[in-house]
Amino acid sequence: VYINLHLRKRYNEFLLDTANSYQDHEFQYCLNDQFINQLQVPAGYKVKKIPAGVKIDHPKYAYSVDYIQKNNKILLKESFVLKDILIDRANFKDFRSFIEKVINQQKQLVVLTKM
16 A cells, blocks of 8 residues: 655645746745644555655755554654745755655655565
8 A cells, every 4th residue: 555645745836947937036025834743544554655854944944754553553753844935046956856855755655464
Protein backbone atom coordinates (compact mmCIF):
# COMPACT_ATOMS: atom_id res chain seq x y z
CA VAL A 1 0.00 0.00 0.00
CA TYR A 2 1.37 3.40 -1.01
CA ILE A 3 0.31 6.43 1.03
CA ASN A 4 1.09 10.11 0.49
CA LEU A 5 0.86 11.96 3.81
CA HIS A 6 1.09 15.38 2.15
CA LEU A 7 -2.56 16.38 2.15
CA ARG A 8 -2.00 19.97 1.04
CA LYS A 9 -0.06 20.56 -2.16
CA ARG A 10 -0.32 24.26 -2.76
CA TYR A 11 3.18 25.31 -3.73
CA ASN A 12 2.80 25.01 -7.53
CA GLU A 13 1.53 28.58 -7.40
CA PHE A 14 4.99 29.66 -6.24
CA LEU A 15 6.74 28.48 -9.43
CA LEU A 16 8.07 31.67 -11.02
CA ASP A 17 8.40 32.02 -14.78
CA THR A 18 12.16 32.33 -15.05
CA ALA A 19 12.17 32.73 -18.83
CA ASN A 20 9.58 35.48 -19.30
CA SER A 21 9.80 37.58 -16.13
CA TYR A 22 11.91 40.72 -16.27
CA GLN A 23 11.30 42.25 -12.86
CA ASP A 24 11.46 41.19 -9.24
CA HIS A 25 8.50 39.21 -7.92
CA GLU A 26 6.60 40.42 -4.88
CA PHE A 27 4.33 38.01 -3.01
CA GLN A 28 1.36 39.46 -1.14
CA TYR A 29 2.57 38.30 2.26
CA CYS A 30 5.18 36.29 4.12
CA LEU A 31 4.14 32.75 4.94
CA ASN A 32 4.77 30.29 7.74
CA ASP A 33 2.93 27.01 7.06
CA GLN A 34 3.30 24.27 9.64
CA PHE A 35 1.60 20.91 9.09
CA ILE A 36 1.44 17.76 11.16
CA ASN A 37 -0.23 14.68 9.72
CA GLN A 38 -0.49 11.33 11.47
CA LEU A 39 -1.06 7.90 9.99
CA GLN A 40 -2.23 5.00 12.11
CA VAL A 41 -0.76 1.87 10.55
CA PRO A 42 -3.71 -0.50 10.09
CA ALA A 43 -3.76 -3.83 11.88
CA GLY A 44 -2.14 -6.54 9.77
CA TYR A 45 0.29 -4.10 8.06
CA LYS A 46 3.86 -3.09 8.73
CA VAL A 47 5.93 -0.15 7.52
CA LYS A 48 8.23 -1.08 4.66
CA LYS A 49 9.54 2.37 3.71
CA ILE A 50 9.47 5.89 5.11
CA PRO A 51 10.91 8.76 3.05
CA ALA A 52 14.01 10.54 4.31
CA GLY A 53 13.61 13.92 5.97
CA VAL A 54 14.69 17.09 4.19
CA LYS A 55 15.84 20.50 5.40
CA ILE A 56 16.45 23.49 3.12
CA ASP A 57 17.29 26.85 4.67
CA HIS A 58 17.85 30.09 2.77
CA PRO A 59 17.78 33.67 4.04
CA LYS A 60 14.49 34.29 2.15
CA TYR A 61 12.75 30.90 2.42
CA ALA A 62 12.92 27.52 4.14
CA TYR A 63 11.39 24.07 4.00
CA SER A 64 11.69 21.02 6.19
CA VAL A 65 9.94 17.69 6.47
CA ASP A 66 10.45 14.90 8.97
CA TYR A 67 8.84 11.48 9.17
CA ILE A 68 8.77 9.95 12.64
CA GLN A 69 7.71 6.38 13.32
CA LYS A 70 6.48 5.56 16.82
CA ASN A 71 5.01 2.16 17.43
CA ASN A 72 2.20 1.78 14.89
CA LYS A 73 1.98 5.47 13.92
CA ILE A 74 3.82 7.61 11.39
CA LEU A 75 3.99 11.33 12.02
CA LEU A 76 4.76 13.81 9.23
CA LYS A 77 6.00 17.24 10.31
CA GLU A 78 6.27 19.74 7.47
CA SER A 79 7.27 23.40 7.50
CA PHE A 80 7.27 25.92 4.63
CA VAL A 81 8.43 29.47 5.35
CA LEU A 82 8.53 32.43 2.98
CA LYS A 83 10.58 34.89 5.05
CA ASP A 84 10.58 37.79 2.57
CA ILE A 85 7.87 38.87 0.15
CA LEU A 86 10.38 40.00 -2.47
CA ILE A 87 12.28 37.56 -4.70
CA ASP A 88 14.89 39.38 -6.78
CA ARG A 89 14.98 38.56 -10.49
CA ALA A 90 18.59 37.44 -10.04
CA ASN A 91 17.37 34.75 -7.59
CA PHE A 92 14.46 33.39 -9.66
CA LYS A 93 16.29 30.22 -10.73
CA ASP A 94 17.33 29.41 -7.16
CA PHE A 95 13.81 30.03 -5.88
CA ARG A 96 12.28 27.94 -8.67
CA SER A 97 14.70 25.12 -7.87
CA PHE A 98 13.69 25.37 -4.21
CA ILE A 99 9.97 25.13 -5.08
CA GLU A 100 10.63 22.18 -7.41
CA LYS A 101 12.38 20.38 -4.54
CA VAL A 102 9.39 21.07 -2.26
CA ILE A 103 6.95 19.78 -4.89
CA ASN A 104 9.09 16.68 -5.45
CA GLN A 105 9.28 16.05 -1.71
CA GLN A 106 5.49 16.21 -1.49
CA LYS A 107 5.30 13.28 -3.92
CA GLN A 108 7.19 10.97 -1.57
CA LEU A 109 5.25 7.94 -0.35
CA VAL A 110 5.08 5.82 2.78
CA VAL A 111 4.97 2.13 1.85
CA LEU A 112 3.09 -0.44 3.92
CA THR A 113 3.04 -4.20 3.40
CA LYS A 114 0.84 -6.93 4.78
CA MET A 115 2.36 -8.98 7.57
